Amino acid sequence: MNSTSSLVKLQDIDTQLLEISELLGDLPVKVDQLIKDEQQLKENIGQRKNRIKEIDLEVSKKDLQVKSLTVKIDKLKDQLFLVKTNKQYDALSQEIDYLKEELDNIELNELELIEEKDTLSTESEERENNLESLTEDLHKRKSNLESLIEESSVKKMNLESDRSDIVKELSGSVISKYDRVFVARNGLAVVETLGTSCGGCGSIVPPQKIAELKQGTTLQTCDVCSRFLYWPAKKD
Numbered sequence: 045m046n047s048t049s050s051l052v053k054l055q056d057i058d059t060q061l062l063e064i065s066e067l068l069g070d071l072p073v074k075v076d077q078l079i080k081d082e083q084q085l086k087e088n089i090g091q092r093k094n095r096i097k098e099i100d101l102e103v104s105k106k107d108l109q110v111k112s113l114t115v116k117i118d119k120l121k122d123q124l125f126l127v128k129t130n131k132q133y134d135a136l137s138q139e140i141d142y143l144k145e146e147l148d149n150i151e152l153n154e155l156e157l158i159e160e161k162d163t164l165s166t167e168s169e170e171r172e173n174n175l176e177s178l179t180e181d182l183h184k185r186k187s188n189l190e191s192l193i194e195e196s197s198v199k200k201m202n203l204e205s206d207r208s209d210i211v212k213e214l215s216g217s218v219i220s221k222y223d224r225v226f227v228a229r230n231g232l233a234v235v236e237t238l239g240t241s242c243g244g245c246g247s248i249v250p251p252q253k254i255a256e257l258k259q260g261t262t263l264q265t266c267d268v269c270s271r272f273l274y275w276p277a278k279k280d
C-alpha cells in the first residue's frame with residue numbers, strides 16, 4: 045500500500061472519529077436534559093399539591109372564623125332586644141355591622157381560595173396525566189440514547205485500532221505533518237483534487253504536481269493550505 049492511500053484511509057478514520065466524539069459529547073447532555081424535564085414536571089405537580097394542602101388548612105381555619113363570628117353576631121342581635129337606650133342600640137348596631145363586614149371579607153377570601161384550589165386541582169390532574177406518558181417516552185428515548193452511546197463507543201474503539209495500524213504504515217514525519225494540518229485545517233488534512241484545483245482551498249495546483257499526483261508515487265501537498273492531495277480514483 046502506498047502512503048497516499050494510507051493517508052486517505054487515515055483521513056477517513058479521523059473524520060469518523062470526529063463525528064463520534066461530537067455525538068458522544070452531545071448525547072449525555074441530551075439524556076441529562078430529559079431527566080431534568082421529568083424532574084421539573086414532578087416538582088411542578090408537587091408544588092401544586094402543597095399549595096392545595098395549604099389552601100385546605102386556610103379554608104378550614106376560615107370556616108371556624110365564620111362560625112364563631114356568626115355566633116357572635118347572633119348573640120349581639122339578641123342583645124338588641126334588651127337594650128334600654130338609643131345610644132346603646134346604636135353602639136350595638138355598629139358593632140354588628142362591623143362584624144358582618146368582617147364576615148363578608150372572610151367569606152369572599154374563602155371563595156377566592158376555593159377557586160384557586162379548583163384551578164390547581166385541574167392543572168395537577170392534567171400534569172399527572174402528562175407525566176405518565178412523558179415518563180414512558182423519556183425512558184424510551186433515554187435508553188435509545190444510551191444504546192447509541194454504547195454503539196458509538198464500540199465503533200470508536202474499532203476505529204482507533206484501525207488507526208494505529210494505518211499509522212504504522214506511514215513515516216513519523218508524514219504523520220506529524222498530517223497532525224499539524226489536521227488541527228490547523230479543522231480536521232481536513234487530505235483532499236482530492238478537483239480538476240486542477242485543491243479540493244480543500246480551491247487553489248490551482250501546478251501542472252508538475254498534477255502529473256506527479258496522477259502517477260501517485262510521491263506525496264504532494266497544496267502550496268497554499270498545506271493539505272495532502274490525491275488524484276481521485278477513476279469512477280466506473
Ligand SMILES: [Zn+2]
Binds near residue numbers: 242266267268269270
Ligand atoms: Zn489547498
